Amino acid sequence: MSEPDKSEDIPDEPAGKGIPNGGNAAKSKEDFDLASIYVSDAQYNRNIYFDTSPEAVKLYIRYNHWIPKVILFFFILVDLSLAIFEKPAVFPVPTLYTMLVELLCLLVFTLRLVHYAKVIPRDKFWKDPKNICIIVILLTVVDLIIYESLEAANCYAVRWSRVLRPLLLVNVTEGRQLRRAFRSIRNALPQIFYVFLLFMFSLLIFSLMALKLLGKRCGLKTIDGAPYFTNYLEIVFDLYVLVTTANSPDVMMPAYNASFVFAIFFILYILINTYIFMSVFLAVVYNNYKKYLKEEVRQLVRAKRHKMVRAFAVLQEQRAEGGEPVVSQANWNQIVKLVQPDISNAHRELLWSKVAFVQLADLLNIEVITLKSRPHPLQRACPAFYLSAPSRLLCRLVQHRAFVILYDLIILVNAVFIGLDEENPLIANSEWVFLALYLLEILLKLYVFEPRAFFSRHSFWNWFDTVIVISALIATVVNSAMTSSQNYTSRQILDIVFILRVLRLIRVVDSIKRFRAIINTLIRIGPAILTFGQLIIVVYYIFAMVGMELFKGKVRSFEDDSSDPTKAYCGNPLLKGTTFAQLNYCKNNFNNVVSSFILLVELTVVNQWHDILDGFAAVTHVSAKLFFILFHIMVVIVIINIFVAFVLEAFFVEYSVDKSDLQTSLEKKIEELELAVAQYTDSVGSVDQRKDTNFRHFNT
């Protein structure tokens, strides 16, 4: 049987091979396996068109197990990290070892692919675009062979397949969020392209005007004494850099020194190209990204519902002749246990009494906050003590607002002490006092609040506090132990102690309500920023690999105390007298993957990038600038704008929901879901309206 594509409409009748549809027959283990896989696919938004035969289902359950997934990600990480050990390397290792590790990685990927191929129908497998992985693996093998033979023959060889590595991260089954992000970018590209063309047109027109107005002037000179604005291509490049503001106001100064009228030209240019066009880029990126993301989410909701239809079809039974099919509580319990083995009975009961079948998948993801009302373990262990008057007074004190204010004051005093010189023994010892105070605070809170509620998954600040204070305690103890025993202070441990000390201060923002709202929004977008981080790492990795092949060894960096005579020009005579060497940018090079990544971050920040560019153009060829301009367009104009759009959207959503903190997350989720379902039935029409009633089960 064929699984519908997620873009297809849902068929009129729920299909299901070999399922005793509408009968009261007891469900077999295979039925439960199948139903549970549908539910957990819906729960985790998996879209795999697996074969529904019992063997394939068993394989599929194994495929989704967390162990093979962790192994896979580990080997992807290993494969990507190989760049650290391969030439040009941070830590050089013989090529043979890296190759063997790479082959091992490829083997793991192949095994995973074979597993995948057995799970889904043969015809689907070959059509799946994710199987670009196969091509990547094959190309890598080919590259390895070619490289090894060229090396053996002492020829010049390039490991070009390294550029393809990040594709594995994108195209594994679990990279679906990353794929979604890339798809959204791809869909937004045409619109961005038109604005970019218009922007380029404006750039070319302004450059032409600059050439006519300034180039033919009698002898304007740049600060280096070079002729000013005489070469059209150079003007275009200078004005492109001006859009990023990186060479403002230097590019303007010669003309401005000649007459202030020319400043108007540059101001107009900046207004149009830097302010208006860059805003238009943001608007276009934001608009398109949002539009396509919305569409993706809509499809996701549709696919999820479809999977729940299938799960229900597997489990349903007909109570009375002609009556509506329902799912019995026994079956419900079994399926919930299969999908989420560690669920509490209370939670399961709650789900059964409150929730329609179709909503199960979403609600399993929610942590129910019933823990709050649970009594403190000390109260159960020794009620006479815990409920005594002094104990109650302590609880009231800790929960009082003054307790928070007191600790905010302590943090403030701590901040001043950190700022002071730590060589002073009084101040060094004060650290122990502060540590004790913070520890006391955590213990008091644990005494007053139920520990499991205190350390619940969403209590970010409690986790933060505890981890920071305990690590600081350990680091401080280690540090003083080392200092007193060996009279030796480890700089690394001291650094960690300092960082932890300063991090503790952050806690103060949680006490201020206005700050908390902003911080909570930022914490909430955390996971999405991680997806974004993967995306940028993929792009950086590709550019780093290409950059290393193009520029490795062209610019050398030296230790600060090195006395190499070529140090002043980064070991390359071509850099003599360039701004690149003058600013001591030698360490901004492509000599290994770490330097490359840091350099790419600097290029993302954009400032001084023209100096870095000029440096690399000087040691290779002017056309090297194209590499950097391409990077700028891809990363700064497209990806950073998506990031900004993303933060904007998160805050707009935050401002529009605002005052709904009183609702429990369960209620909110139910509301959301119903909204989604209502929206969905609106779009699919009456067919589903009828089906919708099928899902309501009745308490027996």
Next chain:
Amino acid sequence: MSEPDKSEDIPDEPAGKGIPNGGNAAKSKEDFDLASIYVSDAQYNRNIYFDTSPEAVKLYIRYNHWIPKVILFFFILVDLSLAIFEKPAVFPVPTLYTMLVELLCLLVFTLRLVHYAKVIPRDKFWKDPKNICIIVILLTVVDLIIYESLEAANCYAVRWSRVLRPLLLVNVTEGRQLRRAFRSIRNALPQIFYVFLLFMFSLLIFSLMALKLLGKRCGLKTIDGAPYFTNYLEIVFDLYVLVTTANSPDVMMPAYNASFVFAIFFILYILINTYIFMSVFLAVVYNNYKKYLKEEVRQLVRAKRHKMVRAFAVLQEQRAEGGEPVVSQANWNQIVKLVQPDISNAHRELLWSKVAFVQLADLLNIEVITLKSRPHPLQRACPAFYLSAPSRLLCRLVQHRAFVILYDLIILVNAVFIGLDEENPLIANSEWVFLALYLLEILLKLYVFEPRAFFSRHSFWNWFDTVIVISALIATVVNSAMTSSQNYTSRQILDIVFILRVLRLIRVVDSIKRFRAIINTLIRIGPAILTFGQLIIVVYYIFAMVGMELFKGKVRSFEDDSSDPTKAYCGNPLLKGTTFAQLNYCKNNFNNVVSSFILLVELTVVNQWHDILDGFAAVTHVSAKLFFILFHIMVVIVIINIFVAFVLEAFFVEYSVDKSDLQTSLEKKIEELELAVAQYTDSVGSVDQRKDTNFRHFNT
């Protein structure tokens, strides 16, 4: 009688002193004056609570006449431009003259205020916040007297009231859009302030960490050999500058040269503070600005409707006993003629037949595009010729798509010719050919299209073409006349010729549909950008005045060919060896109002602003940096973000309407209005629902 404040709700019954309510009595001239003033107030969104006595109404009509308004704006401009002639001056003029001119300006403003005071009720006048103008005028007079006496006594004197001048621009009756923008900013400030506090907290925490991690390191040095990151306040400043990316990657290089681990600190800092916080600023500004602007627009619609209620109340008559009050066509015609004397009969008829009374004010603003169907004047003058076969063929050719493509090709060839060296006589003469071709194009289009339709108000590109080509023709003729007669080429005229030549190329974007959409959006937000321009000029002016008092003469600029020995350090020994002097930034100074404005633009662009700051701090005091940081917060964080928010909003609106170009602007406006009215009645409730029917008049 009291006029309701725009924030008040509309009273239940329309008030009107001495109006024969409900009678059929003929309307007096006073009635028409009053009604017309209500309608035109609604039309131009004026919110003046004028007295309704016939004398006050007459004065009010005169108050709204365009001549006194133009005179007022002229004198505001003169007042603001005085900065060019006052010390420190671009063109020095004796203090006496500028003072006399300023007194004249003050006299004009006072007269205008007296006129205003006579128009509105006494008690309203004294409560109007716009009358801050009176205080400004008084303070200016006081300042003039003090300054003059101090000057006479040869004491040091400061013209501090110059800072107040832009307030006049904001607080004149006609500055209401500017006031609205400022109000929106003021309302958004609290929210921005909280994010700013959090941002500052993050900055301080990172600085503390930098001090602990890097400051105590054994001897890190900056590129100048100064100690690196040892002073807390300097670290805070350096990291603040890093948020603007202006000192990236230089500020990181010493630490990065020591170890690449420190780069992680800076990357984290940039991620959090530059990317996330700056996006949050944009989000907060965008969200608040939009929210308050929406509220303002809602109030505007309400006030407009209220004025139309009043106008209707003045003009209404009762047709039948107990029937609904209506406005007769005769009265309607008279009021439309009064409000818009130059309206065509056809347009008036259209309004009468299509439009409810309440919508009149909005629809008078719309240019009806009935002109298109009008026959060409040549056709009326000489139909036999104009409708002959060759003439028709010509029309078809010009309207053909190939004609557009042909001219796009000509523009392209022209672009190449412009790029080539104009010293070549062949290329110099080709200019005449291109000019002739462009002129021919305009003439052909005028032959084919009706001239008034061709030059209608919204045909931006036709206007653009014609103005550019005709100016280019004139400039080129003048230029070659001068060259041939006196053998002398004026550089200024040649510049204009070049600019016009290049500008002609812009026309090509109009032929590409995708570009046209983007350009049209940009043209549509043009007027709003002008309001925005006024806003930024007000802020710049205030900062320029303060800056000139603080820093005038501290940095001197020299001509390029000057041989002054102090030229290398901008005439101030304190600047010896600073980056400011090395980069030849001498012309970036506060020595006159033009330099100040250009410098403020450079500071808005942000790049290298720390070098400029350091320069000014070197010649005065470290605290001078506060002036620049304040400017950065006000202009870059608040105002530029509003500008970006503004462009974003314009494009979002553009994308959401998209395919409605088929509608005429009239239909669209009607739709908009009805939307606004529906929204409005929803919020005001049933009282207005009833009144709403009052406005419908019937065709007699």
